[in-house]
Amino acid sequence: MTTTKPQAKATSPALDEGLRIRGLHVARADREVLFGVDLDVPAGQVTALLGANGAGKSSLVLALGGLIPATSGQVSVAGIRIDGARPERIRRLGVAVVPEGRRLLRTLSVRDNLDVATYGLPKDKAEEGVDRAVHLFPELKDLWQKTASTLSGGQQQMVVLAQALAARPGVLVVDELSLGLAPVVVRRLVPVLSQVAQSGAAVLLIEQFAHVALAVSTTAHVLAGGRIIASAPAEHWRHHPEELSAAYALGSSAGTTPTERRTP
DSSP: OEEOOOOOOOOOHHHHTSEEEEEEEEEETTEEEEEEEEEEEOTTSEEEEEOOTTSSHHHHHHHHTTSSOEEEEEEEETTEEOTTOOHHHHHHTTEEEEOTTOOOOTTSBHHHHHHHHTTTSOHHHHHHHHHHHHHHOGGGGGGTTSBGGGSOHHHHHHHHHHHHHHTOOSEEEEEOTTTTOOHHHHHHHHHHHHHHHHTTOEEEEEESOHHHHHTTOSEEEEEETTEEEEEEEHHHHHHOHHHHHHHHHHHHHOTTSOOOEEOO
8 A cells, every 4th residue: 555645636527427525624522533525426336434443434425415514625415515504405415424323203194204205295206105115125124114112223223224215315425334234234235335326326335344335335444533644445445454454543543644545
């Protein structure tokens, strides 16, 4: 791996159709937690963002969803700026964010949760969205009338993903998909992200467990101390796990000095 200074990346139609983040700074409780993050999530691919607890991953997710403000920087989708936009506008522009924690309306049925997720869409689009979610997760048919609070953790995560996908987003951001789930459940859910990307969406999978994300992603970046410190094709990381471990170690010792490593 070689060390280089961060450089602006060339514009391309594929990137313009996806998610582009430039120089993003975010503060929480008067403390800066993201320091000039640059990240491209191209359409038609799963892009992984890896990092340990406290790296700033969840803060990035909340900022992308408009749930916490950015102090500076730009976020755009299909060339349209969304930084500073309210969450409902971000959703209307085709960005679906799945934060960690399986946030469902726990007293409602699975069907009602999906209806709420498509509220505001034209009736035909809402029905198409629900049908698509059921196509991706046929298991939902057997859970249709069950109350969300009675579902297992894996079933709840499935419903959360179905909610996001029912609106047919152009950008899907998923935070800690595998957290607290059995490996067999993760193996069921993760391939759906590949299907979504193959349909043309830009997918950002944010994970603490590298092996989960590297199994489905095209490119993987490492976030540490609020900065992207390493980037490489997922295939490279899979074949050189020692370099990924070194990137994690670098992040834990980098302090506040901006460092970036990129592997061709």
